[in-house]
Amino acid sequence: MSKKLTKRAEDYSKWYNELVVKADLAENSAVRGCMVIKPYGYAIWEKMQAELDRMFKETGHQNAYFPLFVPKSLFEAEEKNAEGFAKECAVVTHYRLQNDPDKPGKLRVDPEAKLEEELVVRPTSEAIIWNTYKGWIQSYRDLPLLINQWANVVRWEMRTRLFLRTAEFLWQEGHTAHETEAEAIAEAELMNGVYANFAENFMAIPVVKGLKTESERFAGAVETYCIEALMQDGKALQAGTSHFLGQNFAKAFDVKFTSKEGKQDYVWATSWGVSTRLMGALIMTHSDDHGLVLPPNLAPNQVVIVPIYKTDEQFEEVSKVANSIMSDLRSKNISVKYDNRTTFRPGAKFAQHELQGVPLRIAIGPKDLENGTVELARRDTLTKEVVALDALTDTVEGLMKIIQDDLYKKAFDFRAEHTTKVDTFEEFKNVLENTGGFISAHWDGTTETENQIKDITKATIRCIPEGYVEEAGMCVFSGKPSKRRVLFAKAY
Amino acid sequence: MSKKLTKRAEDYSKWYNELVVKADLAENSAVRGCMVIKPYGYAIWEKMQAELDRMFKETGHQNAYFPLFVPKSLFEAEEKNAEGFAKECAVVTHYRLQNDPDKPGKLRVDPEAKLEEELVVRPTSEAIIWNTYKGWIQSYRDLPLLINQWANVVRWEMRTRLFLRTAEFLWQEGHTAHETEAEAIAEAELMNGVYANFAENFMAIPVVKGLKTESERFAGAVETYCIEALMQDGKALQAGTSHFLGQNFAKAFDVKFTSKEGKQDYVWATSWGVSTRLMGALIMTHSDDHGLVLPPNLAPNQVVIVPIYKTDEQFEEVSKVANSIMSDLRSKNISVKYDNRTTFRPGAKFAQHELQGVPLRIAIGPKDLENGTVELARRDTLTKEVVALDALTDTVEGLMKIIQDDLYKKAFDFRAEHTTKVDTFEEFKNVLENTGGFISAHWDGTTETENQIKDITKATIRCIPEGYVEEAGMCVFSGKPSKRRVLFAKAY
Known part of the structure; x- marks a missing residue:
């Protein structure tokens, strides 16, 4: 595979597909429409997860885990939701394979191991969760119930693209239950705000917060709040949604509570989610013809150090300086990697780190040792400067914030112009x-x-x-x- | 449901099942054999995950994510592995539901949406991962490949029990590829050692490290290393396994590499995993007739403070002291919760925290305010002492380590006696x-x-x-x- 990326102006879609694969973020798998998230891509997703999880807990939510499967009878209980997802769901019908009598060494579904009731692989978990909430909610004392789940879901999409639309994807889904309509609406708005805050301040992606029209609403929702981002090719990307579900699921699953006044009423609900689709938003907001550009908040390695040397002695001396830089940067909570692989030349390393969007690259060679300097290269601006060793930590620390802010500003300006x-x-x-x-x-x-x-x-x-x-x-x-x-x- | 737990001596199995539900750890779901992990149980699992993840990364592993589904043709490629799991796997055969013409409002599988090739819901991921590794490994430069995945898996067990044996469970599965047999064996041993270290030093569960006999080996493994723990009822529990897979999967999926010397050879493999089953081991190692007992390392709340008061003024004064204690304890990284719910009496709160295994309980009442003391209760020993406020933080900090150590020692002595x-x-x-x-x-x-x-x-x-x-x-x-x-x- 050629190392050169297609240029964005030539074919944006091709550029995207190539970038995802060449930067080692993800690739297609042997399963139609399902992706493999590679370690580098997954490390970025983990950073998103950690920050979102922190924000959810800070706003009073707890994590839990509900089954992967939804029995058909529960799946169909909330009619609109069922209708919305029935056309694209994976269905488990059997629970055993057996040797195929016609093909030695091959297996086939055991016809005697047919399930009495088919199981839908969750495309979203409202049905299984609200069926569970029925047992958890009796009184106003049990409310609000503020729960989030990190999970995989499956939607049998016909046209798939890495991160943007895959048959299986990873996401989080919040599912909350409330005493009043007003409280549930406030929760849906709060979480849409959390998403906006996360997108803008952590991912450096400006978003518009708003409401969906009826035809774009989540199947089964009364209102869908969303955050919308603008990609470099002028197309919008829905980056997160938060739904006010009214009493639809409470009625479908008969979830009532006794109020302080002793009255019985159906519970009010919300659900909200973001997914690995955010990886697509990240890529198409910041990256360029050279590859991925990462905001420092999301970079698995914020800084990479590349040694330049000819002799073993030079390598040793450069390594000493590199180690000292690393310990200084780490003391400031800056993640840094020393790329001391001997199987690659500096040029190849530069190209790889550029492709993978490492925010800052430090190169140290024999001349730098003499002068007490290093070469510092910014990925976002593709600019280089020579920095004195004793000013390096402060410079890098300052740049972490500057790059994060600059990327947001650049994306914000782009959106304003478009x-x-x-x-x-x-x-x-x-x-x-x-x-x-x-x-x-x-x-x-x-x-x-x-x-x-x-x-x-x-x-x-x-x-x-x-x-x-x-x-x-x-x-x-x-x-x-x-x-x-x-x-x-x-x-x- | 009665609050009283069955006593262990009466019916250990019943005690376990009741404890899991009453302590709010997990419950059965509408899906046969699948559990719901409730927020309190999930918070404990998250603590296990965080520590294991740290240990995996410290030993050079990276996380990634592979598809939930395994196409049948890949599933059957490694014969022994396929044979071992074929009898208990969930199979997706269709990708769409449609309105049932015979039953208005009901759905049925769309007969026209039958998959050309059935998809097995992963019972373990060797097949899909080794099929992927084929594309990732060409040369010795690509080795070792050290990858872990956090995921859900499904094994259609006929008799299920919460945490111990469920149709769907959460786990991590490491999958590594190496140049030599010796290196792969060393990896399998290393990771079994990581598991032992985790069980003993983090979960306070003594384990025996060893090798499985041929009949107890993982399907497709050459050797299976394991850690075995002893439960209070005298039964053993396999708490983790680490497999040396030889070249079995490399041969089944044709994964070869070019060595430094330019020779082609099959890659050597390991896989290793622990699951939510560890929750069962935790419960059956430490808990008692009063409920869950948690080692401080795994407790979502290490300390709970319960206010005792009659008047609003007393509540206010007690709360002031509680807030000051909380900030002192938090500054020592001790997690603490102030149980200031007005809808429950102190007795009910004591019972709940006992049932849920909070390691230390602090009660503060009007007399304590006068005397500058609090009542401090240890969950593991069910003992109480009066502690002067100004000695409290040090006492609590010391007890965190003492309780952790005592629980291990108690379990260790039990095992020695048994x-x-x-x-x-x-x-x-x-x-x-x-x-x-x-x-x-x-x-x-x-x-x-x-x-x-x-x-x-x-x-x-x-x-x-x-x-x-x-x-x-x-x-x-x-x-x-x-x-x-x-x-x-x-x-x-």
């Missing part, structure tokens, strides 16, 4: 075709108009942005009156 | 019937004898202990010559 207000459908189509990005336009509020716009342009309403300003206008498509602009875009 | 050397089969049967525990006896080395002993007594060879001393003797069953004693026991 968010366009339009007032006619001509403009709408022009912008979509030429610059892409978010289009802020009036909409008459009907699913019919939304669908027609989608059929003609492939753009969908990404969200009704939070805190929009009321503004009288006319629907960009139907000309009917509208009270606010919504955000359209083509989307992943 | 490990018996026997030289005749009469003795063997007597010991098994009366005291139970480990029986150290000579064995002639044949599977035939092993099976006969098992048929008669239900005892199996738990392991050939590591570092055994050669000792001439006669097989306890066949009377044939034997060079060493092995450990027998009835087992979970």
Whole structure:
């Protein structure tokens, strides 16, 4: 496989697919649509998990684990949810294989080991969880119930792409139960806010918080809150969703509680999730034609040191300096790797770390030893500078914050440049075709108009942005009156 | 449900099942044989995960993630492994449900959405992983490959028990690839050592390290190393296994590498795993008739503070002291919870924390405020003492280590008392019937004898202990010559 990446301007989609594989993030597996997350990609996902987990616990949530399988009778209990996921679910029908009498050495399903009731591999866990909550919730004392699960889920997607859309993916799903409607809505909003905060401050990805329209809502939700990010090719990516589920699941699974006043009522619910799809958002927000660009918060190695040497003695001296730099940086909680592999030349190492997005690279050679300096290269700007050894730790520490902030700012500016207000459908189509990005336009509020716009342009309403300003206008498509602009875009 | 636990002496098995549910660790789900791990149980599992993960990384391993499904053709490639797991595997045959034409509102499998090739839900991941490694390993430069995965697996067990044997369970599985046989054996031994270290120093569970006999080996392994623990009822529990797989999987999946000398050879492999079964080992090593007993290392809350008060003023004053104690303890990295719920009386709180095994309980009442003291209760010994406030932090900090050590010592002494050397089969049967525990006896080395002993007594060879001393003797069953004693026991 060639080391050279396709350029983004040439073919963005090809660039993405190549980058994911060449940077050792993930690859396709022998199972249709399922990916292997490779160690480097998984290390980034672990950093996301750790921070999200911290944020969930800080907001009062606990982790638990529910079964992988959903019996068909539970799966179909909440009708809309079932309808939404029935077309793409993996179904377990048997619990044993046996030797195939016709093909020696091969196995086949044992026809006598057919399950009485089929098991659906969870595409999402509302059904199995609400069936469990029925046993956990009797009184207001049991509420709120604030639970999160880290798990794998399966949705039998027909067209898959690494991280963006895979048959199996990893995610977290929060499932909460509340006494009142207002409290459940507040929870759904709170968690959408947690996601926005995480995306912006940890991943350096600016997002728009908003509400989905009816046609884009989660199957079984009353409202779906979301965060929407804008990728470099002008397409939007839904990066997280938080659902207010009303009493739909409580009614489907008969989950009632006795209030302080002694009355029986159905419980109010939310669910919320983000997935390994965030890896796709990360890649398509920051990376460039040279490969991955990682914000320091998410980099498995924030700094890499590459020794330059010809003789064993030089190697030894360089290594001494490298070790001392490492211990200084680690004392500041900066992760650093010394790439002292002897099987690769410095040029190959530089290329690999560039491809894998290590934020800072330090090179140390014999000249540096003489001068008491190192060469410091920034991955995001591809700039180099010579830094005195005794200023290195402070410089690196400062750059960690600067790079993180710069990446956010760059993405923020890109989004600002690619968010366009339009007032006619001509403009709408022009912008979509030429610059892409978010289009802020009036909409008459009907699913019919939304669908027609989608059929003609492939753009969908990404969200009704939070805190929009009321503004009288006319629907960009139907000309009917509208009270606010919504955000359209083509989307992943 | 009554709050009282069945006593261990009455019915150990019932005691266990009740404890798991009443202490809020786990419960059965709507899916046959699959459990729900409740937040309190999951918090303990997370502590195990964090420490194991740290130990794996410290020994050079990286995490990755491989697909949940194994295509049948890969599943059957390593014959012994396939044979070992075929009888208990969940099989996905369809990828869609549709409305059932005969039953309105119900779904059924869509007969047109039958998979061309069935997918096995992983019971273990050697097949899918070695099929992937084929693409990752070309040369000695790619070795060793040291990878771990945290995942769920499914084995369709007919008789299930919470944590001990469930159709779905959580585990970690390490899968490594090496240049030489010696290196792979060293890895398998290293990881069995990591497990022993973890069990003893973190979980306070003494274990015997050893090798499995041929009939107890993992399906597809050349050797299986294990750690065996002894439960309070005199039955053994296999707490972790580490397998030297030889070149079996490399041959089945054609994974070769080019050596430094330019020769092609098959790669050598190991795999190793521990699971949520460890929760069962934890419970049955330390707990008592009052409920769970947790070593401080594994306790989600190491200390709980219960306020005793009659008036609001007293509650306020007690809370002030509690808050100050909490900040002192937290500064020493001791986790502490203030149980200030107003919906429960102190007695109920005491009972709950006892049932849930919180290592230390601090009670503060009006008299304590006057005297500058608190009441400190140890869960493991069920003893109480009055401690001066200004000595509290030091006392608690000291007790964290003392309790951890005492629990280990108690379990160690129990095992010593329940490990018996026997030289005749009469003795063997007597010991098994009366005291139970480990029986150290000579064995002639044949599977035939092993099976006969098992048929008669239900005892199996738990392991050939590591570092055994050669000792001439006669097989306890066949009377044939034997060079060493092995450990027998009835087992979970």
